Amino acid sequence: MSRDAARAGRPHAQQVLVTGCGVVSPLGRSLQDFDDALFAGLSAIEARSLALPGMDAIDLGVAACDFDPAVIRSSSRLPLDRGTAMALAAAEDAAEQAGLPKAVLDSERFGVFWGSGIGGSASFDAAAAGLYGEHRRMRPTTVLTVMPNAAVAEIALRFGARGSAIGYACACASSAVAIGEGLRAIRAGWIDVALVGGHEAMLTPGLMSAWHAMRVLAPVAASQEQARAACRPFSADRSGFALGEGAAAFVLESSAHAHARGAEADALLSGYATNCDARHISNPDAAGQSRAMAAALRDAGLRPEDIGHLNAHGTATTAGDAAEASSIEAVFGRAVPVSATKAIHGHLMGAGGAVELLATLRALAHRRLPPIAHLQVPDAGFGIDFVRGEARPAPALRHAMSNSFAFGGTNAVLVASRVD
Amino acid sequence: MTSTFDTVAEILQKDFHIEPAQLRPGMSLGELALDSLEMMEFVFALEDRFGQRIPEDRLDPGELGLSLERLCQVIDALREEPVKPLRRAA
Numbered sequence: 188m189s190r191d192a193a194r195a196g197r198p199h200a201q202q203v204l205v206t207g208c209g210v211v212s213p214l215g216r217s218l219q220d221f222d223d224a225l226f227a228g229l230s231a232i233e234a235r236s237l238a239l240p241g242m243d244a245i246d247l248g249v250a251a252c253d254f255d256p257a258v259i260r261s262s263s264r265l266p267l268d269r270g271t272a273m274a275l276a277a278a279e280d281a282a283e284q285a286g287l288p289k290a291v292l293d294s295e296r297f298g299v300f301w302g303s304g305i306g307g308s309a310s311f312d313a314a315a316a317g318l319y320g321e322h323r324r325m326r327p328t329t330v331l332t333v334m335p336n337a338a339v340a341e342i343a344l345r346f347g348a349r350g351s352a353i354g355y356a357c358a359c360a361s362s363a364v365a366i367g368e369g370l371r372a373i374r375a376g377w378i379d380v381a382l383v384g385g386h387e388a389m390l391t392p393g394l395m396s397a398w399h400a401m402r403v404l405a406p407v408a409a410s411q412e413q414a415r416a417a418c419r420p421f422s423a424d425r426s427g428f429a430l431g432e433g434a435a436a437f438v439l440e441s442s443a444h445a446h447a448r449g450a451e452a453d454a455l456l457s458g459y460a461t462n463c464d465a466r467h468i469s470n471p472d473a474a475g476q477s478r479a480m481a482a483a484l485r486d487a488g489l490r491p492e493d494i495g496h497l498n499a500h501g502t503a504t505t506a507g508d509a510a511e512a513s514s515i516e517a518v519f520g521r522a523v524p525v526s527a528t529k530a531i532h533g534h535l536m537g538a539g540g541a542v543e544l545l546a547t548l549r550a551l552a553h554r555r556l557p558p559i560a561h562l563q564v565p566d567a568g569f570g571i572d573f574v575r576g577e578a579r580p581a582p583a584l585r586h587a588m589s590n591s592f593a594f595g596g597t598n599a600v601l602v603a604s605r606v607d
Numbered sequence: 608m609t610s611t612f613d614t615v616a617e618i619l620q621k622d623f624h625i626e627p628a629q630l631r632p633g634m635s636l637g638e639l640a641l642d643s644l645e646m647m648e649f650v651f652a653l654e655d656r657f658g659q660r661i662p663e664d665r666l667d668p669g670e671l672g673l674s675l676e677r678l679c680q681v682i683d684a685l686r687e688e689p690v691k692p693l694r695r696a697a
Contacts, residue, residue, distance in 0.1 A: 260624050264645055323655070327647040 198488055203373050204445045204452035204606070205548065207287065207438035209280025211273040211386075212542055213250035213431050213532045216280075222549055226578040228560035230531040232429045234407050234414035237395055245399050248407045248417040248429030249390050250533030262344040265328045268307035270388030273434035274338035275345060278382055282346060285438035287380070290448050298350035298378045299343045300369035302361030302385030304537030305394070306335030306354075312391035338386055338434075350378040356537070359500070360461070361385050362435070363540025363591035363599035367459030369439050379444040386434035387536040395430060403427050403504055416561040418534075420501035420527035421508050421573055423564045428502045431533025435541035454548050457586065458487025458602030469594050471507055476514035476598050480588065483600035484518075489586055491519045494602070496556050496587040498547045501527025502534060511592065512569035521572050523588075524579060526550070530560040540591035544601055547589040551605050554584045611657075611679040618652045630675065637671030646671075653678075659685045 210216060213231035214224040224231065231250045238244035256272030267275070282288060310332040317323035331337060336354035343352035351372065355365040362385020369381035389395075398404055405417040405427040419425045439456060460482030464475035484491060497519070499511055515525060528546045535542050550556050556579040565573055584605070591599045612632060619625040625639060641649060654661055665681045666673065 257621075264623050264641075265648070266622060324651075326651050327644060331644075 199374050201374050201376065202442040203370050203456050204440050204442050205437050205454045205456055205603070206440045206445050206450045206452045207281040207283070207285025208436065208545055208548065209277040209284065210433070210435045210542065210545055211252050211254055211276050212433040212435065213252055216254070216276070218549070221545070222553070224531060225528065225546055225549055225557045226553070226555055228531060228558045230415040230560055232415050232417055232531070232533055234411055237392060239392055239396065242396055245396070246407045247395060247399055247404050248414045248533070250429055250431035251390055252433050261341050263341060265331055268310040268332045268337055268388070270303065270309060270386045270434070271307060271332070271338040271341055273388055273432070274301065274386035274436070275341055277384060277386070277434040277436035278342045278345070281382065281384070281436035281438050285440070286450060287346065287438060292380060294347045294349040296350050296379045297346070297348040298369065298372055298381045299339050299348045299352045300355065300365040300372070300381055300383045301339040301342065302355040302363070302365035302537050302540065303335060303338060304356060304358050304361050304387055305389055306356070307333035307337050308389040308394050309391050312393040315393070342382055346382060348382060357597040358593035358595050359534070359536055359539050360591040360593035360597040360599040361537035361540065363544070363589070363601055364461050364597065366437065366456070366541060366544060367461060367599060367601060370456050370459050373439055373441050379441050381439040382436060383439055384434060384436035384541040385538045387538040388432045389536065390430060390432050398430055405429055405503065418503045418530050419561045420499065420503040420530050420559055421512065421565050421569055422503070422562050423566045425503040425505065425508060427504050428529055429533040431535040433532070433535050433538050433542055435538060435545045437541070437544070453606055454551055454603050455606055456601065457604040458483045458489065459600070460486050461597065461599040464596035464598065466596060471510040471592055472596070473510040473514040473517065475596065476511060476590070476592055477517045479598035479600045480514065480518045480590070483588065483602050487586070487602040487604070489602065492522060493586050494519065494523050494588050495581055495584040496547065496550050497523045497525050498543050498550070498587070498589045499525050499527045500590045500592045501529050501559070503529065508566065509568070511590065512566070512571055516570050519571070521570060524556050524572050524574050524581070526557045526574050527559045528557055540589065540599060540601070543591065544589045544603065547587045548603055551584060551587050551603060554581050555579065556581050609679055609683070611682050612675065614656060615653065615675060615679060618649070618656060622652055623649065632674065632676035634675050635671060636673050636675070636678070653682065657682055657686060661685060
C-alpha cells in the first residue's frame with residue numbers, strides 16, 4: 188500500500204481555510220464581474236492580428252485584461268512587468284479580503300508560493316525588441332523585472348512575508364502547484380499563513396508568435412463573433428485554445444490561525460496532488476492524470492462520489508481533451524459534472540490553475556456549476572457528464588476538483604470544500 | 608523652473624513614484640532616497656529621454672550631494688554640446 192493509500196480517510200491535523208481571494212482576469216477584476224461572466228458563459232476572447240517581418244500575418248484569439256499596470260506601485264520601486272503588476276493587484280485584493288493588512292502576523296510564519304510559466308515575459312520581449320530592433324540598451328533593472336520570481340519577491344516585499352518566497356515554474360500547472368505547495372507548508376506546520384496563486388502576461392508579439400507556431404491555438408477569422416467562440420473544450424469541432432492573461436491570489440490559513448484572529452472563510456482547500464507523466468514533453472498521458480486525481484482524492488480523504496463538480500483543464504486541443512475525458516472517466520465514470528472555463532477566459536498558462544480554482548470556489552459558494560460555453564455537440568467518444576447550456580444548480584455540492592495538466596508532464600489537482 | 612526640470616520630475620514620478628510636489632530644485636539626489644540600483648536606473652532613464660550619454664565625470668551616480676538644479680544644468684549643457692548621440696556612442 189502506498190503512503191497516500193494508507194492516509195486515505197485520515198484527516199490532516201491542520202485544516203487549511205481560504206480566507207481571501209483576488210483576481211485580475213479577462214472576465215474582470217471584481218468577483219461580481221467574474222461570477223456574471225462565469226455562470227452565463229460569456230467569453231472575453233477577441234480576435235487580434237499580428238504581422239511581423241519574417242512571419243506570415245496571423246489572426247489569433249486572445250483574452251486580455253482591462254488592466255493598467257501603471258496604477259500599481261511596486262514596493263521595490265522598480266519598473267513593474269505587466270504580469271508582476273497583475274500579481275500584486277490580485278495579491279492586494281486577496282490580502283484585503285482576508286483582512287491581512289490589519290492582522291498581527293508572525294512574519295516568519297507567513298509565506299508566498301507563486302506560479303508563473305515564464306515570469307516577466309512582457310518585459311523581456313520588450314527589452315529584446317528594443318535591443319535588436321531599435322538598438323536600445325538594456326536597463327539596469329531588466330534582470331530583476333524578467334526573473335521568474337519577480338512577482339514572488341514583490342509580493343513578499345509588499346506584505347513582509349519572511350517565512351518563504353518561492354516561485355514555481357511548471358508551465359500550465361505552475362499556479363496549481365504553488366497553491367498546493369502552500370497548502371502542504373501550512374499542513375506541515377512550517378507556516379500559518381500563505382499568499383498563493385499565479386500570474387501570466389504573455390500577450391506580446393514574441394510569445395504570441397511562438398504559441399502560434401506550435402499549432403495549438405484555435406484558428407480565428409477576423410470576426411469578433413467567431414473569435415469569442417474560438418475555444419470549444421470537449422466539442423466535436425474543437426480546434427485549440429486562445430491565449431489569456433491575468434492573475435489570481437488566495438490567502439491560505441491554518442484553521443487555528445484563522446479562528447484565533449476571528450477570520451471568516453466559506454471554503455477550505457482540502458486536497459492536492461502533483462505528479463509527472465514522464466512520458467512525453469508535450470503529449471498528455473491519461474494514466475498520469477488519473478493517478479493525480481486519485482491521489483488528490485486520497486489526500487482530501489474523499490471518494491470519487493463525494494466530488495460534486497470538476498473544473499477540467501479543458502484546453503480544447505484534440506489530444507488534450509481526449510486524454511482528459513479518458514482520465515476523468517477512469518476515475519469518476521459519468522458521475523461528476525464537468526465544466527471547462529478556458530472557453531471564456533482563455534488559457535492563462537501559469538495563472539490557469541489559480542483562476543480555475545477561483546472558478547471552482549465560486550461554483551462551491553453559489554452551488555451552481557458554470558456551463559462549458561460554445562459546447563453544442565460534444566465529441567462522441569467522451570463518456571462524461573458535461574455542464575452544457577445554462578449554469579446547473581447543485582444544491583448538495585460540498586466538494587469540487589480543479590485539474591491542471593502541463594507541458595513537461597506535470598499534473599496538479601486541487602480539491603476544495605465548503606466549510607459548512 | 609525649466610522644461611528640463613519638469614521632464615526630470617516626470618521621470619521621478621512615473622518610474623519612482625515621487626510626487627512632483629515633493630521636489631525642489633535645491634534638493635540633492637541623496638534626498639530622493641534612491642538606492643544605488645534605482646540611481647542607475649534613473650540615470651539610464653535620463654539618458655534615454657534626453658538622447659545623451661551623461662559622462663561619469665559630469666554625473667557620478669554615487670555623487671548624491673548633487674542638486675536637481677545642477678543635474679538639469681549638466682543635462683542642458685550636454686544638449687548644447689556637439690556630443691555624439693546616444694545610439695552611436697561607442
